[in-house]
Amino acid sequence: MTEIDNYNKTCSIFNLEDGALTFARNDKYLKIVLNETDKDIFLLLPYNIDMELVSHLPKNIKYMILTERDSIEYVWTFIHNRIHENTEPAPVIYGENCNIHPTALIGIHGNTYAISPDRHRIHLKEIGGIVIGDNVDVEAYSIVHRSCFGNTEIGNDAKVCVMCNIGHNTKVGERTYIAPGAKLGGGTQIGSDCFLWQNIVTHSQVKICDKVMIGNASYVHKDITKSGIYVGSPAKYIKPFDERVLKGEIQW
Ligand SMILES: CC(C)(COP(=O)(O)OP(=O)(O)OC[C@H]1O[C@@H](n2cnc3c(N)ncnc32)[C@H](O)[C@@H]1OP(=O)(O)O)[C@@H](O)C(=O)NCCC(=O)NCCS
Numbered sequence: 001m002t003e004i005d006n007y008n009k010t011c012s013i014f015n016l017e018d019g020a021l022t023f024a025r026n027d028k029y030l031k032i033v034l035n036e037t038d039k040d041i042f043l044l045l046p047y048n049i050d051m052e053l054v055s056h057l058p059k060n061i062k063y064m065i066l067t068e069r070d071s072i073e074y075v076w077t078f079i080h081n082r083i084h085e086n087t088e089p090a091p092v093i094y095g096e097n098c099n100i101h102p103t104a105l106i107g108i109h110g111n112t113y114a115i116s117p118d119r120h121r122i123h124l125k126e127i128g129g130i131v132i133g134d135n136v137d138v139e140a141y142s143i144v145h146r147s148c149f150g151n152t153e154i155g156n157d158a159k160v161c162v163m164c165n166i167g168h169n170t171k172v173g174e175r176t177y178i179a180p181g182a183k184l185g186g187g188t189q190i191g192s193d194c195f196l197w198q199n200i201v202t203h204s205q206v207k208i209c210d211k212v213m214i215g216n217a218s219y220v221h222k223d224i225t226k227s228g229i230y231v232g233s234p235a236k237y238i239k240p241f242d243e244r245v246l247k248g249e250i251q252w
Contacts, residue, residue, distance in 0.1 A: 090129025110168035
């Protein structure tokens with residue numbers, strides 16, 4: 001029995017929980033842990049991690065450094081799937097007056113896979129749920145993915161048009177409008193009163209603040225922290241957000 005066998009809980013690196021086992025894919029992710037060192041966690045680390053960073057880990061954070069032969073995603077996914085073999089996923093919760101088209105798929109599994117030593121892909125078991133607020137529409141052929149941990153969330157009065165993909169752990173703010181074909185990568189966080197026009201794509205984990213409009217077919221690859229209109233690939237600021245659009249006084 002190894003020390004890892006004592007753990008019956010896993011957590012995300014973005015939401016550390018006492019007594020849980022997680023992993024830092026590389027130095028960038030280890031720095032996230034170093035910013036929040038009060039939690040008692042067990043950390044799997046890859047063979048090529050910066051040992052200078054590791055030396056700053058406090059005593060309450062236990063860790064194991066894997067060998068060059070180990071895929072860190074695979075080792076962690078294997079342990080996570082074993083711990084949660086019998087865990088039921090959290091439910092899908094709907095608010096009032098939602099309009100979910102019969103062809104929309106709410107709560108299907110995400111697309112997170114790890115590669116096993118014999119080069120098969122193993123699916124990461126999702127145990128999270130979905131929370132949909134009041135007056136939300138999800139139109140035909142759109143997909144809202146279940147999260148691994150926590151919830152994928154769509155805020156009150158948000159509208160998701162046809163053929164959109166809402167990735168796992170995404171948060172969509174209140175009154176945000178998502179036009180046909182938009183693809184939101186896993187963990188994307190969209191503020192309130194945003195307009196994401198047709199076929200936009202967000203990189204996973206990107207954060208977009210309130211009152212942002214993204215032009216057709218744009219690609220958002222890093223956080224947007226200032227309200228405004230952004231276009232292109234990568235999306236760049238072109239002008240201020242026009243508040244009149246919120247009252248329907250102007251249309252695009
Ligand atoms: C984002 C948007 C609202 C900007 O419209 P706008 O304020 O009228 O801006 P403009 O058309 O004056 O364009 C300003 C500049 O950005 C560029 N631009 C506009 N939209 C762009 C886009 N999606 N991608 C790349 N560049 C874009 C223009 O070429 C122009 O560049 P220039 O100044 O070098 O000529 C508009 O491009 C858009 O995407 N509208 C979506 C409308 C829509 O599809 N509605 C139906 C949804 S179901």
